[in-house]
Amino acid sequence: MGGDAILIAAQSGRALAEAARRAGLRPYVADLFGDADTLALAEAYRPLRGRFGATRLGGAGALAQIEALAALAGGRSLGLVLGSGFEGAPDLMARIAARHRLLGAAPETVAILKDPFGMAALCARLAIPHPAVTTGPVEEPGRYLLKRVGGSGGSHIRAATRGRAPTGHYFQARMPGRAFALNILADGRDLAVLALTEQWSLPSRLRPFRYAGAIARGRDAAPALQPGLVAAITAAIARLVAETGLRGLASADLLSDGARWWLTEINPRPGATLDILDRRGSSLISAHVAASAGRLVHLGPPPVDAAGAEICYGARDYHPVPRIDWPDHARDRPRAGTDVARDAPLCTLLATGADADAVKRMLRERAAHLQALLDQEETNEHDREVSERQRADGSPGGAPRR
The missing domain is CATH 3.30.310 (TATA-Binding Protein)
Structure with missing residues (x-):
């Protein structure tokens, strides 16, 4: 795939563009920020309109900017990778998919995984531990969080309030434990685990659950959770992959107190950990392209450090x-x-x-x-x-x- 063009659209496209360059690809990027290193990496760049953390990144203008990038790529590319910002708008994804080959989760898969009530029902059917969800009102608001449908990055999460959840939001029961993510590569039938990353937040006055960062442990380090628990988590996410046809790089956010665990959401796209995970013998973007076509590739052992x-x-x-x-x-x-x-x-x-x-x-x-x-x-x-x-x-x- 050396030298092939690849289209990228996301809130921030830098990590995807850098991963594409590591894979020998030529990234054509649309995002919100136009950061200096993004512009240096991109073959061509187009700005998207929107607000960081919004659920309908770019709106109808996103399609026009993607069209412009495709034209600059000569109408020939491996396809389009959608990063964060599109999971809250599967209808927009469907419009994009009608014009471009999507590399990663299909719009219908995203629609299933990002519907909090459909997801809760699916988890119940597949025997996957998942916090209760409701639009309320709830009797004890302190036991719930208020989340925006399709939100990402934790900035949209608040303490629950009395009354019903606002339009486009829902309440999710609070669960104990630390935050982790099972980072995977899926082919629509099965998955390969990349890492179990540990996550933490950096609260601000208005955003008490704002995402801060993540760490992937080294190859020989003691696991963050017991192997049996990780195996149970992996088996559960594999059932979700087979049920929904999820393809490409993705992650499963979860909470665990060391003995139990709860799946809080699926991010059906390359995530914020791409920088720290793309350090193996095989490129994760190349693997993402192959998995989108239904083929899992061997990635080699995880890094030592x-x-x-x-x-x-x-x-x-x-x-x-x-x-x-x-x-x-x-x-x-x-x-x-x-x-x-x-x-x-x-x-x-x-x-x-x-x-x-x-x-x-x-x-x-x-x-x-x-x-x-x-x-x-x-x-x-x-x-x-x-x-x-x-x-x-x-x-x-x-x-x-x-």
Whole structure:
């Protein structure tokens, strides 16, 4: 597949574009941000309209931008990979699929998996533990969460309220335990497990369950959950794959207290862990293309070392983002001069290490270093502006005027 074109549309297309380049493909990308590294990776780029975390990314305009990319690719590509932002709009996916070959889950599969009540019924039939869901009202709101249908990234999750859930939302029962994701490659009949990743959140005042990052343990590390429990989780997700015909890269979000587990949702697309999982002998994007055609490929052994990725959110409003020398471990780098609001995604930080604890420490250190870089550049920029004003006013020596 060397040199073949591949179309990508997502909230952020950088990780998919980078994975495509690792596979020797030429990515044509549409996304919300147009980050500097995305533009450097893409053969061509088109912006999408929408808001990060929305469920109908781009609306009807998304189809037009995908059409434009397909034309730039000469009308010849392996197909189209849809990342986050489309799972809440299977009808839009169907319109896109009528014009382009989708690489990954079919719209009808997404419609099944992202319908919270249909999913709950399916899990009950397949004997898969799943939290209760309702539109309410609920007698004890403290025992439920409010979620948006088709939402992603955790920013849409709130504590439940009294009364009925708003239109497009539902209540899901709270369950104990830590957050994990079973990352898989599926061919519509069976699956291969890529990793069980550990996830964590970074609450903000308005978004208490905001996704922060994930870690994949190294090959020889002790498992995060007991092997028997992982085997039960894997068997359950395999039943879902066979029932729904899920294909391509996907992940199953779950909670576990170490003895029990509950499936909270399926993400029927390449997810936020692509950066830390695409480190084997075989390319995950190539495997995604093959699985979309119903063929599971052997990926080779998992990496020896642990790896993690964490979203760095804006500590303040950056209007605009200062020009800095971005470190090599930073991805999704906003272009200097663009705006990033406080608490909006600023970039993604990557780290590898001997074990999960070492990776978490490195991510903390890298986040602190990046913040120091931003603070220093803002100070430098302020000093330059003051100096320029003083020169224009004829002030000697750059000293502040009294």
